[in-house]
Amino acid sequence: MTTYWAPLLHIYQPPTQEIGILRRIDKECYKPLFSMIEECENAKFCLNINGVLVDMLYEFGLADTMELLKNLVSENKIEILGTGKFHPILPLIPKKEASHQIRMNEEINRREFGNIWERKGFFPPEMAISPSIIKIIRDFGYKWVVMSGIACPEDWAYDKIYMSPNGLQLFFRDDILSNKISFKNITAKEFVKTIKKIFLPKKDPKIKKDKEIDRYIITAMDGETFGYHIKKYEEKFLGRVLELINDEKSIRIVFISELANFFPIAEKKIIPRESSWSTTYKDIKAKVPYPLWKHPDNDVHKYYWKILKSLNNLFDLVNNLDLTENWEVENYYNTARYFYDRGIYSCPVWWANPRNGSWSPNLIYKGVELLIKAALNAQLALENAGEESGEGYFDSISYYHGLLLMELYITTRKNLKK
Secondary structure, eight states: OOEEEEEEEEEOOOTTOOHHHHHHHIIIIIHHHHHHHHHOTTOOEEEEEOHHHHHHHHHTTOHHHHHHHHHHHHTTSEEEOBOOTTOOOGGGSOHHHHHHHHHHHHHHHHHHHGGGOOSOEEOOGGGOBOHHHHHHHHHHTOSEEEEOGGGOOSSOOSSSEEEOTTSOEEEEOOHHHHHHHHTTOSOHHHHHHHHHHTTOOOOOTTOSSOOOOOEEEEEEEEGGGBTTTBTTHIIIIIIHHHHHHTTOTTEEEOOGGGGGGTSOEEEEEOOOOSBOTTOOHHHHHTTOSSTTTOOTTOHHHHHHHHHHHHHHHHHHHHTTSOTTSOHHHHHHHHHHHHHHHHHTOSHHHHTEEGGGTEEOHHHHHHHHHHHHHHHHHHHHHHHHTTOOTTHHHHHHHHHHHHHHHHHHHHHHHHHHHO
16 A cells, blocks of 8 residues: 655746846755755656756856756656746636646756657646646657646545546645645654655554555645745755655655556546636636736736737737848837746736735736837837728727726725825
8 A cells, every 4th residue: 555645846937037136045945955855866856947047047046956856857856847938827818828837837848858858748837727728738759747736626535536528637736735845834753754644544443454545635835935935944844754754665856757657547537627626616706717917806917908909919910020021020020029028927917916815916917018018019010011000099098908907006006005
């Protein structure tokens, strides 16, 4: 009877992150975390690192952290997952842009990890999932995707593996245990004791011995939890858990990719619920699957997505331009693409949730500013190509930009009065 524990860590920083903050996170979290994993012989972690963070580590002189990570991958202690490079909420952007984000991230993975990296597992940013994203992930050739437990529409899978109709293995994190770890509501000793006994059938007094059954559990959380959000937590929790598991013959640490070697595929094919790892059952019932990024009662969200809708329409026009005839057109297009790719990261709308205590007008506007720059350059590309078809979309972007700015001011003023 064995419990298979498949831990996953997700590390990411927005493209607008300040250099000083990134250096602090690297010093307090990334380097100590990777060093701890290097020291533990039994360590095995799936890791999602968005390509934008990889680029930033090099750009800001932190290449030694990447060398640590590469060593861990070569030692088979870390398995790198696929994702979207700039951490967009994939179900909320056009399908072609979702594919573009995944493709850009794959280029980073191949550049950094070479032939070691394969399309095995996929981590959708914020675990935001939908049927259309399931299809895209499978079409790319990935074997499995990990999601929040709330996305599971059937009985919990602890001794079997669900699959989507198109053949993608579906794995669900244990939200309760993962959140207990993230918020420091469980000790290392309590965690090991919990997973050792989890999902065991209730003891039948007529049977002297419990029924033996192998089972698995997946935990997933932000890697920055360990060392940055909670000081020395990589040692006090993760390091201690790995140490305790060394003495437990009934617990085995594996990559999520390895679970298919030990558990059968369920006969029933399922379609996961649209959701994220911040979605509640109340949100599901209200049909608001991505509440922290697109909520119908949030005016900042409303204006933001109005801007993005018009910007997407603008890009549909510029994508049809002939970039070989006019250098100015090509230059403006490439500049627009640069800002758009970065501008659709998830953070701006996440910071627009004052009811949940997440409110920062400046961090919201950092992202909006990238979208406005993308819109300006896309429109200039059209103008230089002699096209006037984008003016309506550009005017719409300008209009909702003004409304969003006013909403940032009004909401901030309300918060000050509380």
